[in-house]
Amino acid sequence: MTTPDNRIELADLRKMLHLAPFHRWLGLEVVDLTEAELIVEMPWRDEIVSNPVIGSVHGGILSALIDLTGLYTINALGGTARATADLHVDFHRPATSGPLRATGRVVKLGKQFSVAETRIEDAAQRLLASGRGAYVG
Amino acid sequence: MTTPDNRIELADLRKMLHLAPFHRWLGLEVVDLTEAELIVEMPWRDEIVSNPVIGSVHGGILSALIDLTGLYTINALGGTARATADLHVDFHRPATSGPLRATGRVVKLGKQFSVAETRIEDAAQRLLASGRGAYVG
Amino acid sequence: MTTPDNRIELADLRKMLHLAPFHRWLGLEVVDLTEAELIVEMPWRDEIVSNPVIGSVHGGILSALIDLTGLYTINALGGTARATADLHVDFHRPATSGPLRATGRVVKLGKQFSVAETRIEDAAQRLLASGRGAYVG
Amino acid sequence: MTTPDNRIELADLRKMLHLAPFHRWLGLEVVDLTEAELIVEMPWRDEIVSNPVIGSVHGGILSALIDLTGLYTINALGGTARATADLHVDFHRPATSGPLRATGRVVKLGKQFSVAETRIEDAAQRLLASGRGAYVG
Numbered sequence: 001m002t003t004p005d006n007r008i009e010l011a012d013l014r015k016m017l018h019l020a021p022f023h024r025w026l027g028l029e030v031v032d033l034t035e036a037e038l039i040v041e042m043p044w045r046d047e048i049v050s051n052p053v054i055g056s057v058h059g060g061i062l063s064a065l066i067d068l069t070g071l072y073t074i075n076a077l078g079g080t081a082r083a084t085a086d087l088h089v090d091f092h093r094p095a096t097s098g099p100l101r102a103t104g105r106v107v108k109l110g111k112q113f114s115v116a117e118t119r120i121e122d123a124a125q126r127l128l129a130s131g132r133g134a135y136v137g
Numbered sequence: 138m139t140t141p142d143n144r145i146e147l148a149d150l151r152k153m154l155h156l157a158p159f160h161r162w163l164g165l166e167v168v169d170l171t172e173a174e175l176i177v178e179m180p181w182r183d184e185i186v187s188n189p190v191i192g193s194v195h196g197g198i199l200s201a202l203i204d205l206t207g208l209y210t211i212n213a214l215g216g217t218a219r220a221t222a223d224l225h226v227d228f229h230r231p232a233t234s235g236p237l238r239a240t241g242r243v244v245k246l247g248k249q250f251s252v253a254e255t256r257i258e259d260a261a262q263r264l265l266a267s268g269r270g271a272y273v274g
Numbered sequence: 275m276t277t278p279d280n281r282i283e284l285a286d287l288r289k290m291l292h293l294a295p296f297h298r299w300l301g302l303e304v305v306d307l308t309e310a311e312l313i314v315e316m317p318w319r320d321e322i323v324s325n326p327v328i329g330s331v332h333g334g335i336l337s338a339l340i341d342l343t344g345l346y347t348i349n350a351l352g353g354t355a356r357a358t359a360d361l362h363v364d365f366h367r368p369a370t371s372g373p374l375r376a377t378g379r380v381v382k383l384g385k386q387f388s389v390a391e392t393r394i395e396d397a398a399q400r401l402l403a404s405g406r407g408a409y410v411g
Numbered sequence: 412m413t414t415p416d417n418r419i420e421l422a423d424l425r426k427m428l429h430l431a432p433f434h435r436w437l438g439l440e441v442v443d444l445t446e447a448e449l450i451v452e453m454p455w456r457d458e459i460v461s462n463p464v465i466g467s468v469h470g471g472i473l474s475a476l477i478d479l480t481g482l483y484t485i486n487a488l489g490g491t492a493r494a495t496a497d498l499h500v501d502f503h504r505p506a507t508s509g510p511l512r513a514t515g516r517v518v519k520l521g522k523q524f525s526v527a528e529t530r531i532e533d534a535a536q537r538l539l540a541s542g543r544g545a546y547v548g
Binding site: 293294295296297299320321322323324325326332333334335337338339341342357358359360361362363364365368405 | 430431432433434436457458459460461462463469470471472474475476478479494495496497498499500501502505542
C-alpha cells in the first residue's frame with residue numbers, strides 16, 4: 001500500500017482525516033503509515049478529561065480514537081471502510097497525559113466487513129486502551 | 138433507589154455528571170431516573186460531526202454517551218461503578234440531528250463488576266446506537 | 275411474525291434448529307416464540323462442564339447459546355441472519371445446573387446486518403450470561 | 412515465563428487444560444508455549460458442525476476456543492485468570508476443516524482484570540476467527 005512517494009499518501013490521509021469536524025477538534029495528526037500499521041497522534045486538551053481528580057481522559061475519547069484509527073487503517077491498507085458497524089474497547093489504565101498515540105493494524109480485510117485492532121499508548125509507551133472495530137465496506 | 142424526593146437525587150446526579158469537563162463540553166443533562174432506567178440527554182453541537190456530507194455524529198461521541206450513561210445508571214440504581222473495564226457499541230443508523238437521548242438499564246449488579254446496557258435514540262425515537270459496558274466496582 | 279397457527283412456525287423453527295449437528299448435540303428445544311422474543315432451552319449434559327470442582331458450564335457453551343438464539347431470533351422475527359459477524363458475551367454467574375433458558379430479542383433489523391441480544395437464565399431465573407450478536411443478512 | 416525445562420510446563424498446562432470435561436470432549440492439545448504465545452490445537456469432530464451444507468464449525472465452538480485459549484495464555488504467561496468476565500469474537504471465514512489452531516497473546520496483565528487476544532487459523536493458516544477476552548484474576 002505504501003508508494004515510493006509515501007509522503008503524498010500521508011498528506012492525502014491527513015486531508016481525509018481532517019474533513020471531520022470532530023477530528024479537527026481532537027487535533028489529530030497522522031504520524032506514520034507503514035505496510036502494517038497506521039499511527040495517529042492526539043494532543044492533550046483539557047476538555048477531554050473525565051475524572052478531574054486524577055485528570056484522566058474520558059473513555060469515550062479513547063473509544064473515538066480506537067474507532068477512527070481502525071477505520072483509517074482499513075482504508076489506508078487496501079480495504080474499504082465506510083462506516084463502523086460495531087466497536088469493542090478495553091480500558092487498561094487511566095490516560096493522564098498527552099499526547100496519545102494510536103496504532104492501528106488490519107485484522108481482516110473483507111468484502112462486506114473488515115476488522116481492525118488499535119492500541120493506544122501514552123508518551124512512555126504504556127498501554128492505555130485497546131480494541132477492535134468492525135467496519136462496513 | 139428513587140426516594141420520595143426524587144428531585145434531590147436528580148440534582149445530585151447532575152452535579153456528579155458535571156464534574157467531568159468532557160461532560161460539560163457535551164452539555165449533558167439528566168432527564169429522568171426511574172426504578173429501572175436513567176435517561177441522559179445531549180444537545181447537538183457542530184464539533185461532534187464525523188461525516189460532514191451527511192452531518193452525522195462521530196461514533197466516538199455515541200460511544201462516550203453509552204459509556205457514561207451506563208456508568209451513572211449503575212451508580213444511580215444501587216451498584217458501584219468507579220471505572221469502565223470494557224465497552225461494546227453497535228451503530229445502527231447515522232445520528233444526524235439532536236438532541237440525542239440515552240437510556241441506561243442495569244444488566245447485572247456485581248461486587249467486582251457490573252454491566253449496564255444503553256440505547257441512544259434521536260428526537261423521533263429512532264434507535265441510533267446501543268451497547269453495553271462492564272464497570273469495575 | 276406469529277401466525278394464527280403458531281405451532282406450525284414453532285415446528286418449522288425446531289426443524290431448522292436441528293439441522294445443525296452441534297444443536298442436536300446440545301439438545302436444544304424451541305420453547306416459545308412471541309412477537310418480541312424467542313425462547314430456546316438446553317438440557318444439562320456432563321460434557322459441557324468447564325470447572326469440574328463447581329460443575330460450571332463452559333463459557334463457550336453459553337456463547338454458543340447466545341450466538342444461535344440471537345440468529346434464530348432475527349430469522350423468526352422478520353429479519354434475515356445468515357451468519358454471525360461478531361459476538362459479545364458477558365458472564366455474570368457460574369451456570370451449575372440445567373436446563374438453561376435463552377431468551378432472544380431483536381435490537382435492530384437491518385439490510386446488511388441485524389443485531390439481537392440474548393439472556394441466559396437457570397431454572398431459578400437467575401441471570402447467568404447475556405450478550406449480543408451482529409448477524410449478516 | 413518459560414523455564415529451562417519447558418516441557419514440564421507444557422505437561423502441566425495439558426493436565427490443567429484436560430481437567431475440564433468440555434476440553435476433553437473438544438480433544439484440545441497444547442502445541443506450544445513461547446515467551447509471547449500459547450498455541451492450542453483442536454481436531455475436527457462431526458458434532459461441532461453448524462451449517463451441514465458447507466460443513467462449517469459452529470460459532471460457539473470457535474468462541475469456546477478463543478475464550479479458553481485466552482484464559483490459559485494469561486495463566487501461562489505470568490498472570491492470573493480464574494474466570495472470563497466477557498468475550499468478544501469476530502468471525503472472519505467459515506471453518507470447514509480441521510485441525511483448528513488457536514494462538515493466544517497477552518494484551519494486558521492486570522490485578523483485577525487481564526485481557527488476552529486469540530486468533531484461530533485452519534491448517535492452511537487462513538484466519539477463521541479472532542477475538543479477545545477479559546479475565547478476572
